[in-house]
Amino acid sequence: MSPGLFPRSEDGIRPAASDALSISVDGKTVDGLAGQTIAGVLLGSGRLAWRKTSSDGSPRGVFCGIGVCFDCIVEVNGIRDVRACQRRARDGDQVISQHDPLPEVTE
Amino acid sequence: MTSDVVIVGAGIVGAACARLLARSGLRVLVLDQGAGAGGTSSHGEGNILVSDKGPGAELALAQHASSLWPGTADELSNELGANFPSIEFDRKGGLVVATTDTGAAPLIAFAETQREVGVDARMLDIAEARELEPSISDTITAAIFYPEDAQVQPVIATEALLASARLAGADVRTGIRVTGAVRNGAGDIVGVRTDAGDISAAAVLVAAGPWSGEVSRSLGAAVPILPRRGMVLVTTRMTHRIFHKVYDGDYVGAVSSSDADLQTSSVVESTASGTVLIGSSRQQVGFDDRLQVRVLQELAAKALRLFPFLAEASLMRSYGGFRPYMPDHLPVIGRDHRVEGLWHASGHEGAGIGLSLATAEIIAAQMTGTKPALDAAPFRLDRPTLARYLAEDVPA
Amino acid sequence: MTSVVIIGAGPAGLAAARAARARQAAVTLLDSSDEVGGQYWRHLPAERPAERESLLHHGWSTFLELREALEADPGCDIVTSAQVWAIERDANDSPVVHVLVGEPDGTDRSQLILTPDALVLATGAHDRTLPFPGWQLPGVFSAGAAQALAKGERVAVGRRVVVAGAGPFLLPVAAALAQTGARVVGVFEASRVRGLMAGWLPQPHKLMGVAGKTGELAGYLLSHLHHRIPYRTGHAVVAAHGTDRVESVTVARVNADWSPIPGTERRIRADAVCVSHGFTPRLELAIAAGCNISADRFVTVDAAQRSTVPTVFAAGEITGIGGVDAALAEGTLAGHCAAGGSPTDPTVARHEKKRAVYVDFAARLERAHGIRRGWTAWLKNDTTICRCEDVSYETIRTTTEATCAVGLRSVKLTTRAGLGICQGRMCGRTLEDLAGRSAPGGLIDRVSTDRRPIAAPVRLGDLARAHDATAAIPTDSL
Numbered sequence A: 001m002s003p004g005l006f007p008r009s010e011d012g013i014r015p016a017a018s019d020a021l022s023i024s025v026d027g028k029t030v031d032g033l034a035g036q037t038i039a040g041v042l043l044g045s046g047r048l049a050w051r052k053t054s055s056d057g058s059p060r061g062v063f064c065g066i067g068v069c070f071d072c073i074v075e076v077n078g079i080r081d082v083r084a085c086q087r088r089a090r091d092g093d094q095v096i097s098q099h100d101p102l103p104e105v106t107e
Numbered sequence B: 001m002t003s004d005v006v007i008v009g010a011g012i013v014g015a016a017c018a019r020l021l022a023r024s025g026l027r028v029l030v031l032d033q034g035a036g037a038g039g040t041s042s043h044g045e046g047n048i049l050v051s052d053k054g055p056g057a058e059l060a061l062a063q064h065a066s067s068l069w070p071g072t073a074d075e076l077s078n079e080l081g082a083n084f085p086s087i088e089f090d091r092k093g094g095l096v097v098a099t100t101d102t103g104a105a106p107l108i109a110f111a112e113t114q115r116e117v118g119v120d121a122r123m124l125d126i127a128e129a130r131e132l133e134p135s136i137s138d139t140i141t142a143a144i145f146y147p148e149d150a151q152v153q154p155v156i157a158t159e160a161l162l163a164s165a166r167l168a169g170a171d172v173r174t175g176i177r178v179t180g181a182v183r184n185g186a187g188d189i190v191g192v193r194t195d196a197g198d199i200s201a202a203a204v205l206v207a208a209g210p211w212s213g214e215v216s217r218s219l220g221a222a223v224p225i226l227p228r229r230g231m232v233l234v235t236t237r238m239t240h241r242i243f244h245k246v247y248d249g250d251y252v253g254a255v256s257s258s259d260a261d262l263q264t265s266s267v268v269e270s271t272a273s274g275t276v277l278i279g280s281s282r283q284q285v286g287f288d289d290r291l292q293v294r295v296l297q298e299l300a301a302k303a304l305r306l307f308p309f310l311a312e313a314s315l316m317r318s319y320g321g322f323r324p325y326m327p328d329h330l331p332v333i334g335r336d337h338r339v340e341g342l343w344h345a346s347g348h349e350g351a352g353i354g355l356s357l358a359t360a361e362i363i364a365a366q367m368t369g370t371k372p373a374l375d376a377a378p379f380r381l382d383r384p385t386l387a388r389y390l391a392e393d394v395p396a
Numbered sequence C: 001m002t003s004v005v006i007i008g009a010g011p012a013g014l015a016a017a018r019a020a021r022a023r024q025a026a027v028t029l030l031d032s033s034d035e036v037g038g039q040y041w042r043h044l045p046a047e048r049p050a051e052r053e054s055l056l057h058h059g060w061s062t063f064l065e066l067r068e069a070l071e072a073d074p075g076c077d078i079v080t081s082a083q084v085w086a087i088e089r090d091a092n093d094s095p096v097v098h099v100l101v102g103e104p105d106g107t108d109r110s111q112l113i114l115t116p117d118a119l120v121l122a123t124g125a126h127d128r129t130l131p132f133p134g135w136q137l138p139g140v141f142s143a144g145a146a147q148a149l150a151k152g153e154r155v156a157v158g159r160r161v162v163v164a165g166a167g168p169f170l171l172p173v174a175a176a177l178a179q180t181g182a183r184v185v186g187v188f189e190a191s192r193v194r195g196l197m198a199g200w201l202p203q204p205h206k207l208m209g210v211a212g213k214t215g216e217l218a219g220y221l222l223s224h225l226h227h228r229i230p231y232r233t234g235h236a237v238v239a240a241h242g243t244d245r246v247e248s249v250t251v252a253r254v255n256a257d258w259s260p261i262p263g264t265e266r267r268i269r270a271d272a273v274c275v276s277h278g279f280t281p282r283l284e285l286a287i288a289a290g291c292n293i294s295a296d297r298f299v300t301v302d303a304a305q306r307s308t309v310p311t312v313f314a315a316g317e318i319t320g321i322g323g324v325d326a327a328l329a330e331g332t333l334a335g336h337c338a339a340g341g342s343p344t345d346p347t348v349a350r351h352e353k354k355r356a357v358y359v360d361f362a363a364r365l366e367r368a369h370g371i372r373r374g375w376t377a378w379l380k381n382d383t384t385i386c387r388c389e390d391v392s393y394e395t396i397r398t399t400t401e402a403t404c405a406v407g408l409r410s411v412k413l414t415t416r417a418g419l420g421i422c423q424g425r426m427c428g429r430t431l432e433d434l435a436g437r438s439a440p441g442g443l444i445d446r447v448s449t450d451r452r453p454i455a456a457p458v459r460l461g462d463l464a465r466a467h468d469a470t471a472a473i474p475t476d477s478l
Helices: A038-044 B010-022 B056-079 B100-118 B126-132 B154-167 B208-219 B250-253 B293-306 B310-311 B349-368 B385-390 C011-022 C059-072 C141-154 C170-178 C193-200 C204-209 C210-225 C284-288 C323-338 C344-356 C363-370 C372-378 C394-405 C407-414 C428-439 C461-474
Strands: A020-025 A028-033 A073-076 A079-083 A093-096 B003-008 B028-032 B093-100 B122-124 B142-146 B171-174 B180-184 B190-192 B197-206 B226-235 B247-248 B265-268 B276-282 B314-325 B332-334 B342-346 C003-007 C026-030 C076-079 C083-091 C095-100 C112-113 C118-121 C123-128 C140-142 C160-165 C182-191 C231-233 C235-241 C248-253 C267-268 C273-274 C280-281 C312-314 C383-384
Touching: A020 A038, A038 C141, B003 B010, B003 B190, B010 B028, B010 B154, B010 B342, B010 B349, B028 B154, B028 B197, B056 B154, B056 B349, B093 B100, B093 B126, B100 B142, B122 B126, B126 B142, B154 B171, B154 B349, B154 C407, B180 B197, B180 B208, B197 B208, B197 C248, B208 B226, B208 B314, B208 B342, B226 B293, B247 B293, B265 B293, B276 B293, B276 C344, B293 B310, B293 B314, B293 C083, B314 B349, B314 C461, B332 B349, B342 B349, C003 C011, C011 C026, C011 C059, C011 C076, C011 C118, C011 C323, C059 C076, C059 C141, C059 C235, C059 C312, C083 C284, C118 C323, C123 C141, C140 C141, C141 C160, C141 C170, C141 C273, C160 C170, C160 C235, C160 C248, C170 C182, C170 C210, C170 C273, C182 C267, C235 C273, C235 C372, C312 C323, C323 C344, C372 C428, C383 C394, C383 C428, C394 C407, C394 C428, C407 C428
Parallel strands: A020 A093, B003 B028, B003 B197, B028 B171, B093 B247, B197 B342, C003 C026, C003 C118, C026 C076, C118 C312, C140 C273, C160 C182, C160 C273, C182 C231
Antiparallel strands: A020 A028, A073 A079, A073 A093, B093 B142, B122 B142, B180 B190, B190 B197, B226 B276, B226 B314, B247 B265, B265 B276, B332 B342, C083 C095, C095 C112, C123 C280, C182 C235, C235 C248, C248 C267
């Protein structure tokens, strides 16, 4: 019951073999294919959510898939607010899921 | 139906005046050509500052206003109940720093003059400044801390004052444009003409911010208020790393300057939602609200001088608003000496949010015949520094 | 030689580029993606070739032909990974296009400032998804996401997928899911058959005249038959359930106004739900360029696809939702006219004619599938409206009631809805709808959530670097 990469062997469009890559996601190694976006790698590996919302920490992942909603943002190699659905994964990318708690109000 | 006072403008100054006047028992009608809190009040940072003002009438007004905000914030919260969002009054304090060697001495001297008139302006050494703001640039050369500096969320504050005014009996009508004055045989103003018909009133108070020039002209008694454009940048939400209002010391120069060209100085602070606001520019370009990239670039460059870590922060929104600019840098508060029935509460430039409560107090005192808490003479329209701007405007 | 900058390399932008090149204009074609084709021809990257990729697409040969022609053409500069983040207007109201080129959302991107003789906007549209309880759960996607991930990644968003919303676009989405190994357990179209008939049937010849479109729809219907996907009209997903992810959805029959009919709810187990209720054109750059936007929220254009700004042209979904054939025709006319041609030139007569066929496609789409007022009946107090800032329906209602707000700016700033990182792209139109209903007499401040002077996030370091670079040049040489 999760998202996933369509197995090449079953795919009617007959994909050629692609190079493998791996990225680190919150310290864990996740394997993907060259040319996938970071969201593609994450969803392809069965992950549905990675960001936590600021207000209550509830999980979020891809929503719009085309770079418009910014729900899927991650930190990549130290740079925050990167849309996982837009950024191609590169072998060795260090991805950290984002959670920005609201500042405590000083009153 | 006749009102005692028609207030033109449902921004924060009009709202604060409406609240106090309605509470003193006057029948108040607020008119706005757009929606409430839709103009200058929704296009700034919500500053309640003493740090940016040198000794003089405006600083006295600011100090008094600053003393009014905590009580008013409590009153509004109690009065409006839990469904009304908090106005986010936060006395977070301001840290003014110099970023150059030549900038340090003037900043320290300026703070000294402020201290003489009772401003809490604490000179910090660099280590102390970094304790307050650990992420600040290590190139700062001087730092003054102003614990009194505060902020509110300006739109919520305006809406709250309007809501409170309504509870006190004021009527707020939006989407109505004032087109002229209704006058009696003696030439006194006894109401306003609007695109929704004539409205009679014993007094008309112009509180239309940068549009006050236009409104007062349409009423036949022009006041030399011009729009001065200001831009603020908003970043995406980030980890909380900026804890006070932090200014580059040349803010002081830009505020009091009359130069029409672009001027920027850096004002950086976090908001309750985790974004960072970066202000602000001042530019006289009429009511032209087109984006200018060079303004964004200059604001960004100056913000990085204060907080280098912001280089990786993302700008997601900018807003440009118009500040009501007075040629002598003081607001106009009180009756118009030229026309009976006309009053003004305008020209606060970028300080209207903070000054609104004190302005309203003066107006309410004068209209109800009591003595204001502070000397209002410097804000009179017939002050000498305005004489040459008013000379051409002969009341009809 | 006329210089033409085209923003967006989907069908409209590609067609515009070719037409402008046919008139010898110097063309710069910008797209934020690292591949051309837009959302319609979203495809696998070069690193992942597939022998029969054409199976996933309609008009694939048209795309390949356009791409090859433009790539081989030295007079067409294709700049991919090019994010237009602002358009300024100079003293003559001509557009100044600010572009960041580099990895999406990266730092230290290179910066281009373009001042073309003519600008063609072909920025397309994105899904509009109405909020419903649970739509913020992982596993709820826009329909466009499901399609983009299927076509561009070969990723299926789930195994048991529900597709819902309104409009003919739901069909290709379901087909793409099925072709990616997902089981589509149902497509739920909120419009009722009668509504569809009212929209499509009065002028069937017009639809029939649109050969490509009919063929395309027929293809999807065949695909549905092949994959045995149930298609229900007059039904909507009114809630998604689960704790940390979608586990099931509630589907209900809806009235003609889309309000759910009590007692008709049923739960369907699903691990993904893909929802779209129509499209929102991406208007921010057109607004920044000063183009007039019509009452129905599209860029106003004349027969030459020229906007109300003389040097700015527009084509594709931002001038009306018309689909790929309309986009190709409009793009061709826009590129041709931007390069100095006339819409009555015989060379573009074919496209002119084709465009005319689609001229009221958007209106018919709206009649048949347009969002109906009763949808708010499926909202609960705690339903998220603004996904970025987690603003609930209740907050928006109680705040607007408390403030008596009649201005959208006030609604946004008092609730924080629409102020988050997506800048109201997801909730903006919904917010306008909800706030407009609670304001007596509607909203009066004419603030549009489509207006975003900063069209994409830009790193402050990139801005500051540009400032320092400019400052280093003596001003008299600028």
